[in-house]
Amino acid sequence: MSPSSKPLSEQIRSIDDHLSRRPLDLDPAGYFVIYLDREQNLICAKYYSTVINERGLATDPETGAVIPAKGSVNRSPERVYVGRTAKELCVQLFEKEQERVVSQLSHAAYLGREFQKAEAALISGEEYIQD
Numbered sequence: 001m002s003p004s005s006k007p008l009s010e011q012i013r014s015i016d017d018h019l020s021r022r023p024l025d026l027d028p029a030g031y032f033v034i035y036l037d038r039e040q041n042l043i044c045a046k047y048y049s050t051v052i053n054e055r056g057l058a059t060d061p062e063t064g065a066v067i068p069a070k071g072s073v074n075r076s077p078e079r080v081y082v083g084r085t086a087k088e089l090c091v092q093l094f095e096k097e098q099e100r101v102v103s104q105l106s107h108a109a110y111l112g113r114e115f116q117k118a119e120a121a122l123i124s125g126e127e128y129i130q131d
Contacts, residue, residue, distance in 0.1 A: 020131055028052045029103035030078075031067075034114050034130045036122050037082070043089055043118045045111075046077035047101050086115035 006014075030049040037044050050058040050067065058067045060075060067073055079101070083089040090112055093101060102108050114130055121128035 024106070026052055026056065026058050027102060027104045027107040029101055031058065032111060034118055036118060036128050041122060042082045042084060043086065043115060043122060045081045045089060047079045047081065048075055048077055086112065086119045089115045
């Protein structure tokens with residue numbers, strides 16, 4: 001089956017899956033854990049600052065411990081952003097926040113995509129899993 005004969009949703013999913021496997025540079029400003037609060041109908045984003053070490057790994061600024069890419073981390077977020085829509089969160093982070101919590105355009109674009117995905121899941125009732 002040629003790519004163009006696949007349903008559009010399958011073509012899009014295939015492109016996204018492929019792009020999700022590309023190597024990325026970590027944002028030295030920090031990272032976000034995004035989740036839904038379904039009781040309040042909110043998209044939430046916990047912000048954690050980091051230090052990128054000489055090997056390019058994100059570390060806890062207080063302890064120097066490497067932050068694993070998967071699994072749980074016992075840290076408290078520095079801030080929690082909440083909004084009802086992807087746009088509301090983006091305005092908070094990129095237009096109203098006084099301190100820069102995102103320092104790379106690629107990270108800003110990623111967050112915008114994730115907030116849109118979270119908003120769609122909030123509306124549809126589907127599960128949201130951060131990429």
